[in-house]
Amino acid sequence: MLKNATLFNLTNYKDLNWKTVFVVLFLIAFFIRFPFFFRDYIDRDESTFIIMAQSWINGHLPYTQLWDLKPPITFLFFATVISVFGKSFIAIRLAGVFLVAITALFTYGIGTKITSKKVSFWCAIFCVLFQSMFGSLQGVMSEHICTMFFAAGVYLLFAKQNQGWYFITGILFGLSVMSKLNMAYPLLALGIYFLWKAVHEKQFWYSFQRLFVMGIGFVCLIISTAIPYYLQNEITTWWQSIFEAPLAYSGSKQHSVVKTLPVVFVILGLLYAGFASKVIDFKSKQLQLLTVITIGILLSFMQAGKVNGHYLIQLYPFILVPAGMAISKLPSIKKKYTVIVIFLLVFLPVEAYLEYGNIVSNKMKKGTFFNGEGIDVPRYIVDNEIETKNIFFTEYHIGYWVLDETPPTKAATHPSSITRDELFPFMKNPRQTGIEELRYILEVVQPKTVITRKGKKIFDKKLEEFNSYIDGYLEKNYALVKTIDRGLIYQRLE
Template identity: 50%
Template sequence: MGQSWVEGHLPYTELWDLKPPITFFVFAAIIYVFGKSFIAIRLFGALFVALTAFFTYKIGKEVHSRKIGVWAAISTVALLSLFGSLQGVMSEHICMAFFMPGLYIMLKSKKSVPYLLSGLLMGLAVMTKMNIAYTLLFLGVFLFYSDIRDRKWTQAIMNTFLYGFGILLIIVLTLLPYYLQGNTELWIKSVFKAPLAYIGARRYTPFELAPVYLVLAAFFILTWKKKLLDFKNVSIQYLLVAILGVLFTFYKGGRINGHYLIQLHPMLLILVVIVISKVQFFKNIRWKPYFLFMFLLIPAESYLEYINVLKNKVDRGTFFNGEGFSVPSFIQENDLDTENILFFGYHIGYWVLNSKPPTKAATHPSNICRDELFPFYDNPRKTAMEELRYIMETIQPKTVVVRKNRRVFDKKEEAENEYINAYLAEHYSVLATVEKAEILQRLKRL
């Protein structure tokens, strides 16, 4: 999506995915300046995490002490970047790099003008990750309430207005290019209507959502009863409101994926560290040399990845490892078709090969089965099965990449999985297995 923007196509016009435009703008800006550089993207991802952690430190220092800020920041780095898929650059990482400085300005500001800057940062956050909108609304209401609570009516109106104006200004600026092209409706559908349709169609059961809420409810009830947090502290109140906003976002969204918690961790960790600092057991712990050893063990998963990178350099002569690189490399080395290619997995391969997905819906493989989203980018097909049949039977990709021994689509997409498995078995053969990917070639018919 970012590459398409660099080439002159606004998001949603040539390709389509379910993210607000600032997410794509960030990637487009990196690509425009540094070219197709995974190193640049990862470095900026590290910068986003560092920026989030820095303002976690600043807020922790403002709320309690420098020591609390330091430990909250260290914990933020760990939980935002060191484990599993979180090592990749996600929209949540970008969102929080805007959100946390915006929140810090709200806590720190004593004058009206900085609230405009806070609003601008929050606008960038919501245009990066739309579900943060509820959190921004909660904070705006609390900002107004906290001023009128002190009978500062004029200040309440001015501060809230500037905060809201900053958010709206960023939203309008993302609309402007579409307005100038006469394509306002596509922006509205893609940025607002599609996420609402997605939320309505893809929800967890209340039992699946409950554990996170029960654990947090128990934590806050315990801290209130034991007086481990000063709930009268305005800065802590802001953090609580932000946390409630994120939890309400999860509830409205109907699901909590692991990477969604990136939006919760920075604020929550500040309060958790404060509570830990007041528990007598932790007060009695004295520094021991083996603590350093334990501390160095935290990024163990990253160490394993460094080993994989070095091993890949020795075996294949490149630091870039994984199917996102090895599959495109195999395709290029064997002169396979890259114009008519379909990735059901490892779809970063389109970018590496300078290729395009066969249809807008195939920009992200999972979108093929999200037929509730088709109306919002005027997809000619109305159902997932129609889209899949069109791709396989009309476009007929010559090369197809799938994940070995794994379903093509989610397990809930039974009909689509049944169709694609049967179609691939009849019309394609496995040309090669590259790590955990299978590269299929279309059979030639007489």
């Protein structure tokens, strides 16, 4: 596809086209992420999205049977994959490969509107790498979904100039916000930027039209998510779960803004240094726009009071292009150091290499590539005909999906939600506190089987009341019947 070229020696970048770039990006993403196709779960949030999606497929709108603190488009993405391909870890993780590759492709497209294809191509490659390495990024996260939609919208802002495309851009931004609500921050920053440019450049009417059409697309998307709830007389559930609950949650958190400042200062400092040294052209409208988006995302981090590794996914398409432009102006690497650079690039996805070894080892020991307690524990339960009535997973809760079961209550959909008292009013939950909910599950629902994790407190270490109660209750009323790796299977005493 590339004439006389290899990945590390592309001599004819001008011949690059979108199809070729996508194929390269997809193959890199697939290679890095493939060994994680067989893992039970990579992040607890991903497991929750799958369970919520399955509930939707079974006929229950999100937040009605089960409940989680994410907007509905995230669940719709998973529900679509499961509806088409069935209950398949491979299909879900392959969908993640497409998300990463498409986001990187739009990063390439954004770059081509500002800089060379060569710089854009390598920015796209690093976008794949950074979205797929370290921590929980090999799973399919809500950040992967919302960032793809937002990057596509930004590309259209750069590439298309008629009102029809502005409407589509608004829809894409709506999909992004309805995948992860904090993307409202960069969207608001964009709106303020456009208004400022309108006043500064005396093109208010043109900019107003542009914003108005995008706004219509955005509002249409938001309304479309409300229609199913309206038809089922659940519109208050839609409003409270999507908008009121996140505000209550963010207002109750104890995370400090100070914790986010190192990341914020580093990124803003690098941008300022680039503009001040004129390595990055501050007069470029496209670069101004990317900077505004970056600031908006950083503000959302500060509001959250923390920066998890998967949060950074939202930044990569917008910071890699100016970073790549700045790096491209540095002196060229001497040929004798090229081998070192290639070695570092090849060595970078070391987690993938380790996981390849893990699945081969698991195949040799257990006869299957699929691994993890979230798979092994349910398999043992089925093979030994252990009672699953009202089964309660305090860990490895992807097991509900594997066993075709549901959590015992709404609050137990994500195990940590049990401890979030501030969210209970929005779940329409009869219990008002987490400890009351936990007592209800164990003393009233009385699950026959409880799954916990060896060597780890069931709830956060700071929640002594929760841990003390459940530890004592399990000791008195349950017997440990099997340990599978770190998974502990308890059965209720008669």
